[in-house]
Amino acid sequence: MLLRKRSHAFGSALLGGAIVAVAGLLALATGLVSTGDGSTSTRSGVVAASGATPAAAVTGDARESEGGNTVNQIYKADANGVAFIESKVSEGIASGSGVVLDDEGHVLTNNHVIEGASEVTVSLESEGQMYPATVVGTEPNSDLALLKVEAPASKLHPLKLADSDQVEVGDPVVAIGNPFDLQRTVTSGIVSALQREIQAPDGVTIDNVIQTDAAINPGNSGGPLINSSGEVIGINSQIETGGEGSQGNVGIGFAIPINTAKEEIAQLESGTANEHGYLGISGATITPEIAQAFNLPVEEGVLVQQVEEGGPAAAAGIQGATTAASVEGTEFGLGGDIITAVNGESIASTEELVEQISDAHAGETVELTVISGEQTASVSVTLTERPAITAG
DSSP states (O other), X not given: OOOOOOSOOSOOEEEXXXXXXXSSSXXXXXXXXXXXXXXXXXXXXXXXXXXXXXXXXXXXXXXXXXXXXXXXXXXXXXXXGEEEEEEEETTEXXXXXXXXXXXXXXEEEOHHXXXXXXXXXXXXXXXXXXXXXXXXXXXXXXTEEEEEEOOOGGGOOOOOBOOGGGOOTTOEEEEEEOGGGOOSEEEEEEEEEEEEEEEOTTSOEEEXXXXXXXXXXXXXXXXXXXXXXXXXXXXXXXXXXXXXTOOSOOSOEEEEEHHHHHHHHHHHHHTOTTOBEEOOEEEEEEOHHHHHHTTOSOSSEEEEEEEOTTSHHHHTTOOOOSEEEEETTEXXXXXXXXXXXXXXEEOOSHHHHHHHHHHSBTTOEEEEEEEETTEXXXXXXXXXXXXXXXXX
């Protein structure tokens, strides 16, 4: 089971604009289960959301009624617009969820659901036929991906996208997805909080995130969080867990606002969303405690862990770790270079380095301030495009 846990561990890994957990307690993205065995408009024609309607008419108008639609009504209206996604990855078969956007077969999901997949297939009915899908575009910084499913139009039931800026704390919500491969599972709850911040698996901060107590679990990733009008307000993406040994729901889940997704859809369709700069290293955040424990020359910055062979950092001569060490059970490497600034602007963490690199573009040259042994130097690195994800 591939899980990412949310917490505050110092260890993290950076690959170009990508940051993932090196060890321990960072970001649980709630999908990707390895199975061993309001009207709206967008900048793209991909989602004709203002004209899209749920799979079935929802009884009543939630804007005019006190309680909105029942969970049963929402499920009947929207369940057919929730996709079941399987990705062939090196660990086996991973599963997640998705939202049907239009009658052309576009499906929105989390990037981490399909990341690294050699083949992606999608079912549009509970236990139904699996159709081949291609990855149209990915945006790791927002943990979003757009698929195109080769399925008959009769099987496609687009969901309507809401204006997530209108969401309020206490609003009733419904989550539909495929937790633990249990297809078409519905749970309900409320909007517990707004304007939360989470980290995408690549380490970039996603703002204005919706928190909910509707139960979401591994396999729900990429599925919709739905308001009482039957409209999608967010893409379920992460959960808070109870700590080590716990991988299930504890009543704290996070959904990427659908308005964030709308901003990315045109770029996802054109395939330009992931044209961020790529550095090609993994790194760990230096804290005062770590600096003291290992006698590092600075109390903040990024300690390079690994350098991708043939990548931009390697070409610039940046060196990775030569020895291993651990703090409170978390392992990371020592002896590598330390990055303390980008273009003269100090960085205090891997997250800040990710954001700086991701804000740059492929082909752009950045100046990194690098401590190597007892020497501090400015190193010029010409960034490249993030390696593409290939899928079926």
